[in-house]
Amino acid sequence: MAIYNLDDNTATPLDSQTDTFCSGGSWSGSGILYNSGGGDRDIKQIKNGLQTIRKYKPPGTTMQELVDVMKTKRWYPTVVT
Numbered sequence: 453m454a455i456y457n458l459d460d461n462t463a464t465p466l467d468s469q470t471d472t473f474c475s476g477g478s479w480s481g482s483g484i485l486y487n488s489g490g491g492d493r494d495i496k497q498i499k500n501g502l503q504t505i506r507k508y509k510p511p512g513t514t515m516q517e518l519v520d521v522m523k524t525k526r527w528y529p530t531v532v533t
Contacts, residue, residue: 453487455513467514470501476529477506484509486533489526502526 453472454463473491480486485508490501502525507516 464513466508468506468517470499470504470506470517470519472501472506474528475501476531478531478533480533486531488522488531489529491527
């Protein structure tokens with residue numbers, strides 16, 4: 453995941469410790485991005501993201517990640533806030 457700047461056409465990656473591939477997300481009315489699920493890669497620097505909930509509040513590049521908190525695995529989830 454990354455923050456894209458329309459003014460200068462650049463992308464800044466968000467810090468993430470879990471696999472966000474195939475995750476789903478939704479913005480809340482207060483400007484917070486909630487993201488859940490993801491891929492099942494479990495390699496050195498990236499943990500399995502299937503049961504993870506992520507919370508990102510701009511500005512900055514840090515997300516709060518709650519790993520393995522969902523009861524079931526989520527891959528291509530639908531997220532509603």
